[in-house]
Amino acid sequence: MKTSNSTTPFRKTAACPASATLLSFRCQNLPTETASQVEEHLGSCDFCCAELPLLAHCETVVSGYKTPEIPMDLRILAESILSKVR
Numbered sequence: 406m407k408t409s410n411s412t413t414p415f416r417k418t419a420a421c422p423a424s425a426t427l428l429s430f431r432c433q434n435l436p437t438e439t440a441s442q443v444e445e446h447l448g449s450c451d452f453c454c455a456e457l458p459l460l461a462h463c464e465t466v467v468s469g470y471k472t473p474e475i476p477m478d479l480r481i482l483a484e485s486i487l488s489k490v491r
Contacts, residue, residue, distance in 0.1 A: 421453050422446060428460045 422430070422443050429435050430443045447454055475483070 415452055415455075417452055417456075418450075420446070421450060424456065424460065427453060427457055428463055431457060431460050 426435070426439075426443060430440055433440075435443065447457065
């Protein structure tokens, strides 16, 4: 985990790998190049470094699992709220 003097929000960003990717990384199920990219990201992201050990409590990624679509009204609301936070 990196130590930083600057104050940055502790949250997942667009640059962070998906939780499923981190879980695959943890289970050593990623191609070498992708695993290297995740490892490099972990060197600079406290959030993902904290998320990785939590994934030890998750089952492996189910093959063929598709994340359900978010209802359009909820998506519009979420995007509206998130755009005001930035």
